[in-house]
Amino acid sequence: MVLELASNMGRVPEAPDLAESPLSIRGLTVTYGQKPAVFSVDMTVEPGKMTAIIGPNGAGKSTTLKAALGIVPHVSGQVQVFGKPIDTQRARIAYVPQRASVDWDFPTRVIDVVLMGVYRELGLLGRLRGRHKAKAMDCLNRVGMREFAERQIGQLSGGQQQRVFLARALAQDADLYLLDEPFAGVDAATEKAIISVLKSLRAEGKTVVVVHHDLATVTDYFENVFLINTRKVAEGPVTQAFTAETLQTAYGGRLATAQVDQLAQAVG
Amino acid sequence: MVYEALTLQLGYNATLVAIGATLLGISAGVTGTFLFLRKRALVSDAVSHATLPGVCLAFLLMAALGGDGRDLIGLLLGSALSAGIGLWCLNWLTRNTRLAEDAAIGAVLSVFFGFGVVLLTVIQTLGIGKQAGLEGFLLGSTAGMLWEDAVIIAGGGMATLMLILLLRRPMILVAFDAEYAAAQGISVSRVDMMMMGLVMAVTVVGLKIVGLILIVALLIIPAVTARFWTERSEYVVLLAGLSGGLAAYLGAALSATAPNLPTGPIIVLMSFALFALSLFFAPNRGVLAAVMRHIRFQRRVHLRQGLLALAQSQPIYEKLTLRLLRRAGFVRPDGVATEAGRARAAKALRDEKRWEIVRADQTHEAAAALYDGLREIETVMTKDQIAEIDRRIGAPSEVLA
Structure with missing residues (x-):
């Protein structure tokens, strides 16, 4: 165990051909206290594709994303975005956090939340101008929330809140979109709206990475998957990496065998 | 000073x-x-x-x-x-x-x-x-x-x-x-x-x-x-x-x-x-506004329940319900429904049936999500849609005099 740990930690980033990957992670380890939540994970996101991060509860799906972005500290590991250190590429990354991570009674309107997406562009003293507001309205329109612009955010349903978060990410004009459980607890209409926006992003050549919990929709929504259970289990195109064996490894006893077979059939 | x-x-x-x-x-x-x-x-x-x-x-x-x-x-x-x-x-x-x-x-x-x-x-x-x-x-x-x-x-x-x-x-x-x-x-x-x-x-x-x-x-x-x-x-x-x-x-x-x-x-x-x-006095978030909102809501609930009870000829015991019905002119002081009261009661009952249909129908999902037992169906459906629902309910029910 100790040896394995040492060899994993000492691993040098390899594969220069992956340098242009929108998000490449090498040897990422995150611990909460002494217990590793994510252990020595490598991940290479393919450009222009939609990738799902999948795994059981507590497998480190969200943690991987948060640690890569520096939201939670990591013990070891390197992260590169478009082949460069992440801090030089922040403007190209749009992150959509989990809905439950904020207080929805915060005094702010829908349009104000979307405008947070242009704060970076504005800098500390730049004035909000008409074109920023027009852009924010356009982003709200894309997620079907235009008529809610003036509402206080507390008045929205869960699905509407999620769409507002997505609109804020759109306002950033990023190249890499990272979404943490965007489909958790949302209504069918919202799920449809979100997936169609994500597909349109892909059509524009953007890269989308989604922490996803619903195994049934993986093959419909995504081209690539990344299976994780503290360690990386599998990575690659859905047809190769999303199989009965990889799911069994990732979920262990937590997924009923019948469920796995059913999914495997769906995969084909 | x-x-x-x-x-x-x-x-x-x-x-x-x-x-x-x-x-x-x-x-x-x-x-x-x-x-x-x-x-x-x-x-x-x-x-x-x-x-x-x-x-x-x-x-x-x-x-x-x-x-x-x-x-x-x-x-x-x-x-x-x-x-x-x-x-x-x-x-x-x-x-x-x-x-x-x-x-x-x-x-x-x-x-x-x-x-x-x-x-x-x-x-x-x-x-x-x-x-x-x-x-x-x-x-x-x-x-x-x-x-x-x-x-x-x-x-x-x-x-x-x-x-x-x-x-x-x-x-x-x-x-x-x-x-x-x-x-x-x-x-x-x-x-x-x-x-x-x-x-x-x-x-x-x-x-x-x-x-x-x-x-x-x-x-x-x-x-x-x-x-x-x-x-x-x-x-x-x-x-x-x-x-x-x-x-x-x-x-x-x-x-x-x-x-x-x-x-x-x-x-x-x-x-x-x-x-x-x-x-106390802030609009919306103030205590007074919240109390007023609650009272208005409570009255709507009572009035609605009273009308449904009238429509189904059930006795009404709650004093507040009776008082609200009387004040709206839906019942006489002796508790008997007036003409207006009977009409509104029939409408309330019919709306309940309409809502039932709307809520059972997948195509009306968005409208059904707005159901709270009080909302007037006209606020979420068009006239044509309501007419369509009425066709599905069939002949006017017995309370529609």
Whole structure:
């Protein structure tokens, strides 16, 4: 165990051909206290594709994303975005956090939340101008929330809140979109709206990475998957990496065998 | 007398205090809002109590060096230093131990304040000349306020406001969604540190007027007051500055009307008065508005239930329901339904059936989501849609006379 740990930690980033990957992670380890939540994970996101991060509860799906972005500290590991250190590429990354991570009674309107997406562009003293507001309205329109612009955010349903978060990410004009459980607890209409926006992003050549919990929709929504259970289990195109064996490894006893077979059939 | 006080005609000192207090009130209200939105309001209490050892040590040091121990700049520097140490302890405890922030606040606040009181007692027993006045930092003392003191307060307040103008966006972003802020490359811990630095500056500057025990009120109450009136963070900031400034001005002016009225505590009471007004009378978020909303809702429920009972010829026992039906002219004083009452009751029953259909039908999902037992179906469906539903219900039911 100790040896394995040492060899994993000492691993040098390899594969220069992956340098242009929108998000490449090498040897990422995150611990909460002494217990590793994510252990020595490598991940290479393919450009222009939609990738799902999948795994059981507590497998480190969200943690991987948060640690890569520096939201939670990591013990070891390197992260590169478009082949460069992440801090030089922040403007190209749009992150959509989990809905439950904020207080929805915060005094702010829908349009104000979307405008947070242009704060970076504005800098500390730049004035909000008409074109920023027009852009924010356009982003709200894309997620079907235009008529809610003036509402206080507390008045929205869960699905509407999620769409507002997505609109804020759109306002950033990023190249890499990272979404943490965007489909958790949302209504069918919202799920449809979100997936169609994500597909349109892909059509524009953007890269989308989604922490996803619903195994049934993986093959419909995504081209690539990344299976994780503290360690990386599998990575690659859905047809190769999303199989009965990889799911069994990732979920262990937590997924009923019948469920796995059913999914495997769906995969084909 | 009160009029003279409010128009600043009570002499030089009173005017100086009123102007200084107003500036302090504005900057405290504005600064405190960010703390309140970040849900760390009580941290300011720990910070302010942690100033006391610094004040005392600075006094001892200056006296030992042969200077005037009461030099305000020196005392404020000392207080800022020990507040900074207190803040550092607080952060360290929260980050590196299992103590939650509230427990850490309690620990830092009491230990620093206790140490400060010990030092204060020591200073008094030492019998160093001119030691009188240090207790004034506990609850503020404006009696001997000098022009220089007012300048320090004004300068400190202005500097804080300028910094806030610069930092308002990162601070709001971190307060609302720290994870998103971090993903954008904003250092959350640095923004928090700057926010605390601003709070420390306001606290230190406000020691002379309101004192370290009550400064927390000036930071928090205006923000809470402002929150009642608006749903936009930038307006909360502006209104908090306004109400903080107003409370401080009124408090300072009123305390000048009689000898020995303490300025700081009266400012706090004024601030509370504005808060109480907002608590009760603010539209939407105020208590009165909430009560009215609840009563209106309750009446709608009763009226609806009463109509459905009428339609199904069930007896109505609830007095409120009967009274509401009578007042609306739906039943006669003896409890028998009127013509209008029967028509409305039939409509209510039919609407229930329509809703049943809507809620069972997948294609009407969006409309069905709005069902709450009270909503008029006309508000979510078009005439044609309702006609279509009526066709599905079939012949008019027996109550439709």
